Amino acid sequence: MTKIILPLLFIPIFCFGQDQNSPNKIVIESLIEHYNSGDYKSIFSMFSKEMKDALPMDKTSEFLTNINSEVGKIKDKEFIRNENERYASYKTKFEKAYLTINISLDKNKKINGLFIKPYVDEIFSKNAINNLSSKDDLISVVQKDLIFEKAKFFPDETQISIALIDNGKLSYYGLKRHNDSISTFNNYQSIFEIGSITKIFTSNLLARTVISNQINLKDDINDYLDLKFKDDRKISFKSLANHSSGLPRLPSNFDSEKLDTVNSVKVRHILIPYKGSFESSPDIVESKMAAKKTADSILSILDIKRDEFKTLVRLSADKKVSNEYGEIEFTYFDGFAPRFRDFSFENAVGSIDVVETVFGFHIIEILSKAENKKVVNIRNLDEDPYKYYDQKDLNNYIENLLHIEEDLKGNYLYSNLGFGILGYTLAKIYDLSYEQLFQEYIFLKYNMQSTTFKINMLNKVLVSGLDGQGNEVSNWNFSVLAPAGGILSNVEDLAKYVINQFDDSNEEFKLMRKKTIKVDNQFDIGLGWHIVNSSESKDKLYVHSGATGGYTSSMLVDLKNQIGVVILSNVSAFNPSQNNIELLSYDLIENLREKYPKP
Known part of the structure; x- marks a missing residue:
């Protein structure tokens, strides 16, 4: 609702060139374990003397508590690089955001530098193409450049809608990013x-x-x-x-926990990932377009003969969430991808279609629904917290x-x-x-x-x-x-x-x-x-x-x-x-x- 202000910290005392094979790997994994369990005392014990002086226990606890309340627990990490031979940098997936965690160690393998900041994917700005127009006197060339320089950091499908009021003159300007091209887009009436x-x-x-x-x-x-x-x-x-x-x-x-009895849905699905889709295997080389084509062809077969699902499920990349038949039973509050969840709850039993999520393309068939099936904490809905x-x-x-x-x-x-x-x-x-x-x-x-x-x-x-x-x-x-x-x-x-x-x-x-x-x-x-x-x-x-x-x-x-x-x-x-x-x-x-x- 308001601007999220992350508490950022960087206290470098001694810095040494390090890589992913150094003790830093052990330290980051221990730090994540203690952070997720709320054991901030153990994190404090990992600090060097100078770090402890700079950030006493009460400040350490306040700092980490604030981060936890803003972005939740850590779900995953990815080593990026050494920053100027001073500290190891990690792209870190929290429950609500991606942040960069930078860590440096002293000669005793104690943390003497810690820097947590929003993760910026540089690929968005590097790949951005400026197709904004300043014709029709809607905006000036200077204004167009100001807009592009701020907008180029945002991902595909981003829309920005602008109204400029200048002493009685009203002008609208909109843009949309698609396939890395940032172009003028009429959206002044869009909600x-x-x-x-x-x-x-x-x-x-x-x-x-x-x-x-x-x-x-x-x-x-x-x-x-x-x-x-x-x-x-x-x-x-x-x-x-x-x-x-x-x-x-x-x-x-x-x-606070708020328990209620909620409905559930049972589906079966086949997941077709593509190169770069979330949590896809490194050996996946299929493009997004090719994956969509594969999913559509599977759907065409199932539209004619649903019994083929039992055979085709072997093509699914999901071997963890669903059972051997591709079946999953879940509630609205179980943390499934929004499009997967919404299709399953908003359509009738027997419906089948291809649904895209961050994991790839799912061929989903709705098998059954049950009312008041399970007692859950209905506050467990991070994507709609209020x-x-x-x-x-x-x-x-x-x-x-x-x-x-x-x-x-x-x-x-x-x-x-x-x-x-x-x-x-x-x-x-x-x-x-x-x-x-x-x-x-x-x-x-x-x-x-x-x-x-x-x-x-x-x-x-x-x-x-x-x-x-x-x-x-x-x-x-x-x-x-x-x-x-x-x-x-x-x-x-x-x-x-x-x-x-x-x-x-x-x-x-x-x-x-x-x-x-x-x-x-x-x-x-x-x-x-x-x-x-x-x-x-x-x-x-x-x-x-x-x-x-x-x-x-x-x-x-x-x-x-x-x-x-x-x-x-x-x-x-x-x-x-x-x-x-x-x-x-x-x-x-x-x-x-x-x-x-x-x-």
Whole structure:
């Protein structure tokens, strides 16, 4: 929902040239084992004296705990190379992202340097072909080059949709990467998840409620909810909208086990991998096109005679998950590839087709389905983490688990939980669902006809979200925390909202932009808006970004010059170059500012 900030560490003390055959191999394997088991003391014991001094046990535990909460456990690793003869570098697959782990050892084989950072696949940028067009005066040549330089790091099927607002002039520009060619693409009406930009609209509703004298910003939400807050903790509307309530980013029961009885499906499949497909054998030389042709030919045979499945299953590369007949029985929550899972659950018994996943091409036949077959933890759904956190869970948190960081109360501490509670409280005040509330007082008011919380209500094409490697992922369903990040929209609608920011008679917008707390010398916070104070002038930027499992977004507004930038994309929050979307929005608005005199 928001930009994922990985805690990065690099503390080199002594450095020696090493390779994969050195003790480094043993060390990385031990480190992974201890990390996955949560045994951070054992990792600390692997440090050199200098490393321990630089990163004491409490800091080591905090550092590794933060990484685990952001990207999960380590699933696999791949030795890449020695970096400048200083440390060994590993491409490391975590549950939610790929990171690079660099390690150096001292002469006693103790860790004296550790560097963890997002893994950037250089092949994307090296192979990118610039086919962007600057004709029709949609963008300038400079803007086109700015866009390409940031977009070239993203994988195939990436889409970026841009709206530029320049003192009354509105222009749209879109691109799509396909077969490494980055080309102009018309997608200004296409729908993306906007993530935490949703918080701006939740803050807008708050401002409306204040302006209409229904509440005061300093009022406590406790007085508007029929809930008994744990320890009678008081929380103001204002503190929720400027992230100063002391509430954590997410509630403590967000990942708690939640058991339920769920349906299961039984299928049989034949997997045809190709060279480069995930977990494919090194001896696979068949191209993707050839693998698809093979899968289609198998399907043609099975369409005529299903009994041939028993014979053809010998062609399957899957010898681990399915049994000897190619059969698998699973639930929605068992971690199967999204396309494999969705085909199996969304189609009728007897259906058969070719389905592509990261593993290759599957010929899947649905054999049977069973209701309420198995008890599972329905929170075990990393690809859609908010879906099963509901109103009952939130109420339980407020009444029994509520925790506020007293030493941080009054200071900036970003909280998705806080905005979820804010939206829930506003809905109670109006006696409407939050969807109805947004629709009536924002989307209709600003003619945002393609903006909604519900995928089934979309009237335009939804762009598929991608993970960090460019594979399609599921959309996020935010449930009770939707006011923090659940809106779907396009740049056409968001541009309308930005243009309305220039209406000096809009009291709601004025209230939202009023500084409420100071974060540092660069940032202030209004209601929802982050306010960037320019170091070179008195101009201010009002900004917000968003990121989910399959999308990244950014929105910037310059009131003085009446310019703005909106960028939506299907670049994952877990993409190592994800920050390029926000950087591009700043590059573009600075480019637009160049023709305006500085004060």
